[in-house]
Amino acid sequence: GENVEQHPSTLSVQEGDSAVIKCTYSDSASNYFPWYKQELGKRPQLIIDIRSNVGEKKDQRIAVTLNKTAKHFSLHITETQPEDSAVYFCAARGGTASKLTFGTGTRLQVTL
Amino acid sequence: NAGVTQTPKFQVLKTGQSMTLQCAQDMNHNSMYWYRQDPGMGLRLIYYSASEGTTDKGEVPNGYNVSRLNKREFSLRLESAAPSQTSVYFCASSEQGGQPQHFGDGTRLSIL
Numbered sequence: 001g002e003n004v005e006q007h008p009s010t011l012s013v014q015e016g017d018s019a020v021i022k023c024t025y026s027d028s029a030s031n032y033f034p035w036y037k038q039e040l041g042k043r044p045q046l047i048i049d050i051r052s053n054v055g056e057k058k059d060q061r062i063a064v065t066l067n068k069t070a071k072h073f074s075l076h077i078t079e080t081q082p083e084d085s086a087v088y089f090c091a092a093r094g095g096t097a098s099k100l101t102f103g104t105g106t107r108l109q110v111t112l
Numbered sequence: 113n114a115g116v117t118q119t120p121k122f123q124v125l126k127t128g129q130s131m132t133l134q135c136a137q138d139m140n141h142n143s144m145y146w147y148r149q150d151p152g153m154g155l156r157l158i159y160y161s162a163s164e165g166t167t168d169k170g171e172v173p174n175g176y177n178v179s180r181l182n183k184r185e186f187s188l189r190l191e192s193a194a195p196s197q198t199s200v201y202f203c204a205s206s207e208q209g210g211q212p213q214h215f216g217d218g219t220r221l222s223i224l
Contacts, residue, residue, distance in 0.1 A: 001171075006154075032211055043202065043215040044155065089154055093210045099170065100210055102154035 002027040002094035006103030013080050014111055021106045023090035024072040032093035033066060033073045034100070039086045048075070080110045114138050118203050118216035125193045125223045133188040133219050135203030143209045144186035146170075146178060148199040149218075155202065161186055162209050193223045 003026040013019045025033075034049035050057045050064045050073065057064050061080075066073040073092075077084055090103040119134045137144065142163045147155040157170030161180040175197060177189045186205075190197060201219045204212035 034211060043217050045215070046213050049211070099157060099160070100212065101171075102156070104152060104154045 002030060002092055002099070002101040004090060004092050004101045004103045006090050006106055008106060009104065010107045010109070012109045012111060015080060015082060017080055019077045019080055019084070019108055019110075021075045021088055021090070021108070022072060023074070023092070023103050024070075025092040025094075025101075026071065027092070027094040028068075028071065030071075030092045030094045032100075033064070034091050035062075035064060035075050036089045036091070036102075037086045038089065038105075044089065077108075080108075082110050082112065084108060085110045116203055116205055116214050116216035118201075118219050120219060121217065122220045123222070125190075125221065127194060127223060129193050129223075130189065130191050131193065132190075133201055133203075133221075134185070135187065135216060136185045137203075137205040137214070138184065139205060139207075139214065140183065141205040141207050141214075142183070143206045143212075144180065145204040145206075145212050146176075146186070146188045147202045147204065147212075148172065148197075149202060150199050158188065158201075160209075195223050197221065198223045 006023045031052040036044040037047045038044045061078045063076045087105045091100045093100045116137045144161045146158040159178040161167045164183045179187045203216040206213040
């Protein structure tokens with residue numbers, strides 16, 4: 001089955017800096033790659049996603065890039081703000097249409 | 113404007129007891145999911161329902177059963193609770209399969 005690895009496990013940046021979180025996946029048939037944000041004690045929230053026929057997608061301060069050849073995808077957050085502090089999860093949907101595999105999460109802390 | 117509603121929010125059980133976690137969505141979504149979240153392990157899919165009347169096993173289905181009662185409701189049952197099932201359980205829904213969009217607030221379950 002699909003295996004998703006996520007790095008780093010923790011990331012601390014200063015307010016205004018950029019943050020990058022990287023994920024690799026194993027199933028070359030994977031076709032859907034969402035990112036979720038989870039604040040402490042809250043539900044996961046879908047913040048952006050990308051499909052395998054697209055190389056990059058942006059939504060205001062966040063962007064996701066996909067490299068199908070290398071089987072990795074990344075989340076980029078620019079001009080970070082304290083409210084960006086949360087755990088971020090990547091995920092990949094493999095060849096079996098309904099099964100999404102999650103990474104283990106990155107705890108992002110934005111310091112003043 | 114409720115989205116995905118889970119009950120209960122907290123529960124403590126003794127080993128061997130049974131219970132049902134309830135989930136309902138009001139967005140007319142076809143697909144519903146049950147995940148468990150353990151520290152350092154991301155979210156793992158327990159069961160999935162592509163549409164009313166269908167269910168499918170996820171990564172970690174052992175010890176659980178599900179019922180898709182109608183389009184709105186998807187329940188998760190623990191027949192004989194074990195300490196290894198202590199976790200936070202999230203229900204989610206989506207219009208299309210394999211891409212959970214909206215999560216509930218979670219059920220924090222402790223089994224002694």
